[in-house]
Amino acid sequence: MNKERTTAFTDAILAIIMTILVLELQEPKTLNWSGIWALRESYFSYAISFFWLGTMWIGIHNEWQHIEKISGATLWANLVMLFWASLFPYTTKIVSANFDNKTAQVMYGVIATLTTISNIWMSHTLTKIETNEKLKLKSIFRQRWLTIDVGIKTIGIILAATIYPPAGMISVFVAALVIAIPAHILENTKLKHKII
DSSP: OBSHHHHHHHHHHHHHHHHHHHHTOOOOSSSSHHHHHTTHHHHHHHHHHHHHHHHHHHHHHHHHTTOOBOOHHHHHHHHHHHHHHHTHHHHHHHHHHSTTOHHHHHHHHHHHHHHHHHHHHHHHHHHHHOOOHHHHHHHHHHHHHHHHHHHHHHHHHHHHHHTOTTHHHHHHHHIIIIIIHHHHHHHHHHHHHHOO
16 A cells, blocks of 8 residues: 555654643743753653654654555554554653652653564564565664664663663663664665665
8 A cells, every 4th residue: 555644644643742742841930040950850851752753753754765555564563653652742741750760760661662662563564565675675774773772772671670760761862872863874874875
């Protein structure tokens, strides 16, 4: 089936999710620098969630831009991924209000990990129907680095549950900074040279 409706739907849902994130930000109790500084964990939580979702959107865009057709399995994987992603405003609000709470951090890390696993599944469905070998290899490369991403988040969840609660959110930040963003840059560089 054609991909246009699915990409438009995905773009719209992710845009709504990212917009809801900012609506969940608390206002300072006193409107001065100390009042703003008191909300630093809330701002950090918002920034991590926003840029992580944005990075995920860029990855989906990069992978799908040359894909012509998708399958029913891709639709279901996409829907599951959007379900987990839709919980980001909720978990971000909880973790920003309870930054040093292990349950809040583990919950945030689990949602980020489940979203990434769904993303891997969605990418895998594309390799099953894609006939262009270069595009197939691109999806396989994406699945590999997303798997490393899941590993980093899993370590963060374990650390958050045992010795250092903020590790849940920090692992999402590290995975984006060390794995996702460089992988997107590398993908785009290779794609420009290999796909016409």
